[in-house]
Amino acid sequence: MSQAANTGIQERPAATASARPSSLSSRALPRWAPLAFAAVAIALGVGTGIAAGWQSRTQWGLVSALLFLVISYIATSVVENRRQAKDRLATSVVWVCFLLAVVPLASLLWTTVSNGAERLDGYFLTHSMAGVLGSEPTGGVYHALIGTLEQVGIATLISAPIGMLTAVYLVEYGKGALAKAVTFFVDVMTGIPSIVAGLFILSIMLMTKTQPSGLMGALALTILMIPVVVRSTEEMLKLVPNELREASLALGVPKWRTILKVVLPTAIGGITTGVMLAIARIAGETAPIMLLVFGSQLINPNPFQGAQSSLPFYIWEQYKVGTDQSYDRAWAAALVLIAFVMILNLVARGIARWKAPKTGR
Known part of the structure; x- marks a missing residue:
């Protein structure tokens, strides 16, 4: 009798554990989900800018960044849970701030290289501006x-x-x-x-x-x-x-x-x-x-x-x-x-x- 009771006591937690849903087996977004959110946000941002007649691409980028944050939060809340959604929102904010800081630097570097690479050569580095007028293509640094x-x-x-x-x-x-x-x-x-x-x-x-x-x-x-x-x-x-x-x-x-x-x-x-x-x-x-x-x-x-x-x-x-x-x-x-x-x-x-x-x- 005591052995049967002990057996029943030992089996109850196992049954209860199997019936309780495990957090490890809950639904999760795939790894490529942020890239998909970004693609959708960029498409919507560009479409919004074109429809509104905005000429500045900076406005398109800001709208796309805002849509990326909103889409990431809503999709994660629906598929996973609100706790994961807040975590993904914080991560997305960090990535958006990083891109906002890198894009101007990359644009500056690209503009300087594209405008200065053609004139930069050995002659430019080994000659001065002595006797060179401003309208002449010669002279160096x-x-x-x-x-x-x-x-x-x-x-x-x-x-x-x-x-x-x-x-x-x-x-x-x-x-x-x-x-x-x-x-x-x-x-x-x-x-x-x-x-x-x-x-x-x-x-x-x-x-x-x-x-x-x-x-x-x-x-x-x-x-x-x-x-x-x-x-x-x-x-x-x-x-x-x-x-x-x-x-x-x-x-x-x-x-x-x-x-x-x-x-x-x-x-x-x-x-x-x-x-x-x-x-x-x-x-x-x-x-x-x-x-x-x-x-x-x-x-x-x-x-x-x-x-x-x-x-x-x-x-x-x-x-x-x-x-x-x-x-x-x-x-x-x-x-x-x-x-x-x-x-x-x-x-x-x-x-x-x-x-x-x-x-x-």
């Missing part, structure tokens, strides 16, 4: 490229040591009112407009009666670059585990040597990446160069004397001329500048991956 490399190089030589040492002080030694003041001024300098930095150096030039040169432009770029280097280096130094510092100090190693031999080598990959990104940030500045360098049609390899040009200034200068030939040169110079910035970013990513701490057992 060599003098501006030399100016950009020299000005950015000088700014990097000044900014990188100052920014790194400031970050080391804030992380390793900074306490009290001085550290708070340095942090405050770094935050202020991070958001300073480039024209203000140019005006600051210009006021010094007027007081000291200094002539325009590439060095003056580099000093203005230095003001813009230092806070970026400080912030990026500071964050990288904070990521170094304190256990490494404590282990070195426990062995009797002085603190300055610990920073030099342990902390900085550990964070060197991220520090280098931050410096590269700071270089890319100042490479496209135009306002300080217009105020302090003045521009030149000739090749001036001496940044300490005489006016120079740069890629951003060259682009503005050629656009101001207003001829078809100058527009072509401006687009080609813009493509060179974008390629320069992209190469710096790729180099930064490569160094960061190369110098990243090796993980594994």
